[in-house]
Amino acid sequence: MYRSHNCGELNASHINTEVTLAGWVQKSRDKGFMSWVDLRDRYGITQLIFDSERTDKTVFEKARTLGREFVIQVKGKVIERESKNPNMATGDIEILVSELNILNEALLPPFTIEDETDGGEELRMKYRYIDIRRNxxxxxxxxxxxxxxxxxxxxxxxxxxxxxxxxxxxxxxxxxxxxxxxxxxxxxxxxxxxxxxxxxxxxxxxxxxxxxxxxxxxxxxxxxxxxxxxxxxxxxxxxxxxxxxxxxxxxxxxxxxxxxEIKGIDVAEFPRMTYDHAMKTYGNDKPDIRFGMEFGELNSVAQNKDFSVFNSAELVVGIAAPNCGEMTRKEIDALIEWVKRPQIGASGMVYVKCNTDGTFKSSVDKFYDQDDLQKWAEATGAKAGDMIFILSGNANKTRTQLSALRMELATRLGLRNPEVFAPLWVVDFPLLEFDEESGRYHAMHHPFTSPKPEDMHLLETDPGKVRANAYDMVLNGNEIGGGSIRIHDKETQALMFKYLGFTEEEARYQFGFLMDAFQFGAPPHGGLxxxxxxxxxxxxxxxxxxxxxxxxxxxxxxxxxxxxxxxxxxxxxxxxxxxxxxx
Amino acid sequence: MYRSHNCGELNASHINTEVTLAGWVQKSRDKGFMSWVDLRDRYGITQLIFDSERTDKTVFEKARTLGREFVIQVKGKVIERESKNPNMATGDIEILVSELNILNEALLPPFTIEDETDGGEELRMKYRYIDIRRNxxxxxxxxxxxxxxxxxxxxxxxxxxxxxxxxxxxxxxxxxxxxxxxxxxxxxxxxxxxxxxxxxxxxxxxxxxxxxxxxxxxxxxxxxxxxxxxxxxxxxxxxxxxxxxxxxxxxxxxxxxxxxEIKGIDVAEFPRMTYDHAMKTYGNDKPDIRFGMEFGELNSVAQNKDFSVFNSAELVVGIAAPNCGEMTRKEIDALIEWVKRPQIGASGMVYVKCNTDGTFKSSVDKFYDQDDLQKWAEATGAKAGDMIFILSGNANKTRTQLSALRMELATRLGLRNPEVFAPLWVVDFPLLEFDEESGRYHAMHHPFTSPKPEDMHLLETDPGKVRANAYDMVLNGNEIGGGSIRIHDKETQALMFKYLGFTEEEARYQFGFLMDAFQFGAPPHGGLxxxxxxxxxxxxxxxxxxxxxxxxxxxxxxxxxxxxxxxxxxxxxxxxxxxxxxx
Known part of the structure; x- marks a missing residue:
């Protein structure tokens, strides 16, 4: 038996108990007449004390040879600690060591075994077995x-x-x-x-x-x-x-x-949002709904004025960044540069400051008066003290760009609190998506996803509009799960393969065993x-x-x-x- | 919602309840004015009844079109069954069906969905998804x-x-x-x-x-x-x-x-048996100890007589087959042929009948008298009415052959009851085994298995004798688990690699990362x-x-x-x- 207790469990109730512990030397301090070693295992850290008066001389001298990450076994008595550490589970006690056994020596680890280590990513990966020792x-x-x-x-x-x-x-x-x-x-x-x-x-x-x-x-x-x-x-x-x-x-x-069970958090029933709604409101099929900043479409209130950029756009859409009305010109310019980076790809951005006095100041004051801007504020839900950012252009691309901006602003504004959990279901995904490269439609999920019966008639005429019985669970802006109700009859499956451009032979070669199976009594089914x-x-x-x-x-x-x-x-x-x- | 209940849960307490069930048609019987369908799902079978008087005519007619393994959904009322089936969980009731919905048709399955199917192994594998429907x-x-x-x-x-x-x-x-x-x-x-x-x-x-x-x-x-x-x-x-x-x-x-938890069986503390003992007593490192038939070594009582086959053998060893004294000459000959098959490889077999009157009759009566045979009976634990079978030759081979015979006899005698559980630990395995092909020792377990410290000195002189801290859990003649205490210091590991014939470079190439890891403080460890x-x-x-x-x-x-x-x-x-x- 290598140990009677682990390094995380001893406390004042164990005082005067003889114990055996084993673990790694986290660190040691030597004051000449006395030395201390922090002994670490999976469960915690326990302080060992070696004392020139109370510890056997050989043990005392051996303790001074211990290096970081040596593996040792000690026997000793649990004693009350002089300077208690209320931040440690074992902070009330220490072990007065009577026997010390070095189970294995250790080279100096390539990085510190601390919560904040000095090791870079690659080094930590190379020595992952050491990295795992870190909390x-x-x-x-x-x-x-x-x-x-x-x-x-x-x-x-x-x-x-x-x-x-x-x-x-x-x-x-x-x-x-x-x-x-x-x-x-x-x-x-x-x-x-x-x-x-x-x-x-x-x-x-x-x-x-x-x-x-x-x-x-x-x-x-x-x-x-x-x-x-x-x-x-x-x-x-x-x-x-x-x-x-x-x-x-x-x-x-x-x-x-x-x-x-794990986080102690009660969440309400998950909201269910259609894919279309998610795309229109958040520009994203995995919206982070821990915060608002919902999209406000401005076509009706921003077009048909003299601003040709908006007039020629398929979509004009904005979001209100809460309490950002005090942003400096420099900060705004930096943000405009941010959306113009190739990864985002916007060609420019319009902004409106919502002053605390209820007036507006925008980058397009030449084309829009206060009444216009008032309508923009209403559409985006902006309040006095907020800032509205507006992008325009091709609808899909603009939504994606504005979504990126929304997430970036939320991060900067501290609205993405990892301890808040806002799950939802996104439902009614499109069945098919057009692939520019191959010039044909592909299954958005996979070829077994069932179309909504009421949309089946659109397969011929407007395949992109056919919705699927497909759904994603989204948590804090991440898709964490997704699935669908499957096709379970061979006629619909054959139709799907046809629309996906499979020849009968290809479908047979790839999915023959599944199609065969479906002939022997497939129940309605689905999953995720x-x-x-x-x-x-x-x-x-x-x-x-x-x-x-x-x-x-x-x-x-x-x-x-x-x-x-x-x-x-x-x-x-x-x-x-x-x-x-x-x- | 496809079902309100499953097909295994309805009983007399549900009578008069309206239910919805879904599943597969196990079978149907049609008596013209009435028909019955056994509806099956994962949970059981429920009988459906369609009655020309009480069932809507369209539903009644539709029921008659159902084939085996059709997938259907039914609504109906739980009623008391006229002829109850006490062997079925749902045998007291049936469902008087009011609505029938065919969810999917099915081809006739390639084999019957019964506990004893008519499908052969290959067919069942090809249609595994159908095979899985069988209990x-x-x-x-x-x-x-x-x-x-x-x-x-x-x-x-x-x-x-x-x-x-x-x-x-x-x-x-x-x-x-x-x-x-x-x-x-x-x-x-x-x-x-x-x-x-x-x-x-x-x-x-x-x-x-x-x-x-x-x-x-x-x-x-x-x-x-x-x-x-x-x-x-x-x-x-x-x-x-x-x-x-x-x-x-x-x-x-x-x-x-x-x-x-799973079988409701209490077993006593597991016996622990050394590898050497297992090999000597059962000829096998995974002995089935649900029954006796332990090996009796007969060298001291069978050699130095005039029977040259035994005299020249390294080992003479027998087992007593309980209550087999009545075996006919023909049965014995067949058994001798069985051990002579190439898979077993014995060159012959000696037998001794232990008559119920205490006398013995053997195939080697020419060389041995009743006193000799009495000693054999004592060594093998044979009782009156038993039969002793004896093999001889090279020790290892003979043990393996007798072990095979022991298992065969036990199977024939019904001593291998699958509802009896006799676990044990086999310990102290050899560290190394000699490989004839490569002419060198290999790790019996793997190169990280630790030798017993007290045997380390034999590594140079008699490597085959070095025992390892290695163990197997054996259950009913099967090794179900095995493991060892590992080497955790780099010196012993280097020594092991050397004895296993690895050059330093080879060891480095293959296990470098493990050897590196061991330098950074490896604890004593083991597993299985x-x-x-x-x-x-x-x-x-x-x-x-x-x-x-x-x-x-x-x-x-x-x-x-x-x-x-x-x-x-x-x-x-x-x-x-x-x-x-x-x-």
């Missing part, structure tokens, strides 16, 4: 476990069955790029790693397992953006004999349960998937997912700690009957 | 979920944290063959899929996460034997600041908890892994794992349902910068 990372992993268990227990109690679906599956050219795995036993052939268990969960519905879930790794070989990982974890769910409403209720219930990495990060009040993943990869998809991917043995290639073809 | 498969998947949740909740309560380790890792030529994944972003380089998270869990210990577990998929590209899968699931565990005893206690606790597929099957009283896996692969590693692996698009190969090289 922020350690606590993120413990938190993730808590969320995962919360999800599993909640869904299990609701009758869901977690079913493991295979990782070695079949490559389908639709969607994102697959990671593939050459098969040695079937030379020339490849498995693919799942981008999601989508078809398997639908097959489980055909199989009658009417409430399925799985916390499962998924894989996408995409060029990585910041905060994207080639492997990520999904809470994958599917239900049979349900309508959209049933699914929204179950997973709203799950999310409220997590917020309550949550991104666990993101969900955990947001619940944890963080913006980035990396600290919630034990061993993340960098932006080139490399694990810099183990140095993967790597070259493999020529004999391995030979066995797999493949050759490198590096250009 | 034996469905219940196996539900059972697996229950076991997994039991494991997770037990370990979480004990302070373990489930941590997801990466799937895209680094290929190491040691051990079994890796599945590899070409990296598009790092052309010419490959990830490997993990054979186990071994090194990651050790790094987590270095990181201070002192109680780790994970239920995780692992991958081995091996030629498949029956009941092996290229992807399988492991309950992977590791602890820091522990000795072997601590680990055995925790996971014995887990297993007892599962047996108690359970095979979940096997554990669940055994707890479920089954011999084969396949029905406990939702979508298993066949013996060529193929998923015959989705037809994977498959050819991939030449453009995909091109992007990955690899070429086929099929011979």
């Amino acid at each position: 922020p990372v350690k606590n993120s992993l413990l938190f993730r476990h808590k969320v995962s268990m919360g999800v599993r227990n909640y869904l299990s109690e609701k009758g869901f069955c977690e079913i493991e679906t295979p990782y070695l599956i079949k490559s389908t050219p639709e969607g994102a790029r697959d990671f593939v795995v050459p098969s040695r036993m079937n030379p020339g052939q490849f498995y693919a790693l799942p981008q999601s268990p989508q078809t398997f969960k639908q097959l489980l519905m055909v199989g009658g397992m009417d409430k399925y879930f799985q916390i499962v790794k998924c894989f996408r070989d995409e060029d990585l953006r910041a905060d994207r990982q080639p492997e990520f974890t999904q809470i994958d769910c599917e239900m049979a004999f349900v309508e959209q409403e049933d699914i929204l209720n179950v997973f709203e219930g799950l999310t409220r349960h997590l917020l309550k 998937a949550f991104g666990l990495d993101r969900l955990v990060a947001i619940l944890g009040g963080q913006e980035t997912i990396r600290d919630f993943i034990a061993f993340p990869k960098n932006n080139s998809g490399r694990d810099v700690m183990i140095d993967a991917p790597s070259n493999i043995n020529p004999a391995q290639l030979d066995e797999l009957q493949i050759k490198l073809n590096v250009k | 034996p498969v469905k219940n196996s998947l539900l059972f697996r979920h229950k076991v997994s949740m039991g494991v997770r909740n037990y370990l979480s309560e004990k302070g373990f944290c489930e941590i997801e380790t990466p799937y895209l890792i680094k290929s190491t030529p040691e051990g079994a063959r890796d599945f590899v994944v070409p990296s598009r972003m790092n052309p010419g380089q490959f990830y490997a899929l993990p054979q186990s998270p071994q090194t990651f869990k050790q790094l987590l210990m270095v990181g201070g996460m002192d109680k780790y577990f994970q239920i995780v998929k692992c991958f081995r590209d091996e030629d498949l034997r029956a009941d092996r899968q290229p992807e399988f699931t492991q309950i992977d565990c590791e602890m820091a600041f522990v000795e072997q005893e601590d680990i055995l206690n925790v996971f014995e606790g887990l297993t007892r908890h599962l047996l108690k 892994a359970f095979g979940l597929d096997r554990l669940v099957a055994i707890l479920g009283g089954q011999e084969t794992i396949r029905d406990f896996i939702a979508f298993p692969k066949n013996n060529s590693g193929r998923d015959v349902m989705i037809d994977a692996p498959s050819n991939i698009n030449p453009a995909q190969l091109d992007e990955l910068q690899i070429k086929l090289n099929v011979k």
Whole structure:
């Protein structure tokens, strides 16, 4: 037995107890006649004391040789501490050490094991096993476990069955790029790693397992953006004999349960917002509704004056930035430059100061009088002391630009409080979206998403207008989950494949087994998937997912700690009957 | 809302309730003026009744068009059943249907959806989504979920944290063959899929996460034997600041908890048996101890007579088959042929009948008298009415052969009752095993397993005798888990690599990151892994794992349902910068 207690649990009630502790040397202080060591483990820190009078001489001298991160075991008596530390759980006591055993020495760590470390991102990744000793990372992993268990227990109690679906599956050219795995036993052939268990969960519905879930790794070989990982974890769910409403209720219930159990937060019933409304009001299908700043469309009150920029625009739209009326000219110019950056792409921005005396001062006073500006203030909900920012141009692009500005301003104004949680459902997504590159429509969600029956007649005439039984759960400006009611009859599915430009043969090759399955009695079904990495990060009040993943990869998809991917043995290639073809 | 109740919950207390059910047509009977349909879902079967007098004519006629496995929704009233079926949960009632809605038609299923189906293995695999509708498969998947949740909740309560380790890792030529994944972003380089998270869990210990577990998929590209899968699931565990005893206690606790919670069975403290004892007594390092038939070594009582076969043998060893004294000559001959089959490989077998009158009749009466045979009976624990079977030859081979015979006889004698659970620990495994092919010692477990300190001095002189701090949990003749205390100091690790024939460079290339990590303060640690597929099957009283896996692969590693692996698009190969090289 290496320890009788851990380093986080001893307090005044243990005084005079003989204990054995083990852990890492966080730091030591040596005053000649006395020395102290902070001993750390997963559970906390306990102070050890070595005293030239009370400690055996050999032990006392050995203690002075301890370096940072040495692994040690000590025996000793819990005693009351002279200078108590009320900020530490163990701050009332210390251990007067009688035996000291060095279990392992340690090189000096490449960065400090402190909440605020001096280690940069790459260094921390390379020595991730040391980084995990730091509270922020350690606590993120413990938190993730808590969320995962919360999800599993909640869904299990609701009758869901977690079913493991295979990782070695079949490559389908639709969607994102697959990671593939050459098969040695079937030379020339490849498995693919799942981008999601989508078809398997639908097959489980055909199989009658009417409430399925799985916390499962998924894989996408995409060029990585910041905060994207080639492997990520999904809470994958599917239900049979349900309508959209049933699914929204179950997973709203799950999310409220997590917020309550883990964060102690009660949230009201989730608002439901159509995709169209979200786009018009927030310029975004994952609106952050922790704050207002809703879009005010100004076409009717800003066009048909002499300002040609607005007159020629498809959309003129503004937002009111609360209490920003005192912005200096310099600050405003900087903000105009910000929206004109290529990442945002606005060609300019109009502003209106709403003075506290009820008057307005705008950058377009030449074209608009106080009455006009008054109407703008009404449309954007601006109050005295606010500032209105207005963009114009192509409707979609302008909305996206204004959404970016809205989020930026909210961040600067401190309106995105990570401890406030504002979830909602965005519903009625379009079924199809037009892809400029291929010149045809693609499934916005995936080819199994069911169209709304009442919109079916538009498939021929105005496919972009067809709405789907598809929904996203949005939390604080992040899509944390999304799903749909699936097509469950083969006629509608065949129609969908046709509209998506699949030949019958292609559809057969890629989805034959699913289409076959649907002939044997598919129930109505639907589901959704949550991104666990993101969900955990947001619940944890963080913006980035990396600290919630034990061993993340960098932006080139490399694990810099183990140095993967790597070259493999020529004999391995030979066995797999493949050759490198590096250009 | 598709249903108000499921098909397994209605009983006499619901009589006169209006309900809505949905499910699959299990079967229908039509008597002209009346017809019945058994409606099935995940939860059970409910009988529907359509009656020419009480049912609307259109509904009545529609009911007669229903085929097997049609998906339907019905509304109706719960009524008392005339001929009750006490074997069904819903056997007291039936539903007088007022509305019938065909949700989906179905082709005739390729095999019957019954507990005993007429479908063969390959057909069931091809239509796995239909197979899952059958109770034996469905219940196996539900059972697996229950076991997994039991494991997770037990370990979480004990302070373990489930941590997801990466799937895209680094290929190491040691051990079994890796599945590899070409990296598009790092052309010419490959990830490997993990054979186990071994090194990651050790790094987590270095990181201070002192109680780790994970239920995780692992991958081995091996030629498949029956009941092996290229992807399988492991309950992977590791602890820091522990000795072997601590680990055995925790996971014995887990297993007892599962047996108690899931099977309602109390088992006593697990026996602990050394590897040497297991091999001598059962010829096997995973002995089935639900029954006796322990080996009796007969060298001292059977050698130095005139029977040259025994005299020249390294080992003469027998078992007593209980109550087999009445076996006919023909049965005995068949058994002798059985042990002589190439799979077993014995060159012959001696037998002794222990007559009920206390006399003996053997196949070697020419060489041995009744006193000799009496000693054999004592050594094998044979009683009057038993039969003793004796093999001889090379010690290791003979033990393996007799072990196979022991298991075969026990199966034939019905001594392997799947509802009896006899777990044990086998401990003190050898550290190394000699590999004839490469002419050198290999790690029996893996290169991180710690030798017993008291055996270290034998490493130079008699490496095969060095015991490891390694242990297996054995249940009913199956190894369900195994692990070891790891090496945690770099000196011992370097020594091990040396004895395993690694050059420093090779060790560095393959395990450099682990050796680096160990320099930064590795705590003493150890762990184990359970095979979940096997554990669940055994707890479920089954011999084969396949029905406990939702979508298993066949013996060529193929998923015959989705037809994977498959050819991939030449453009995909091109992007990955690899070429086929099929011979």
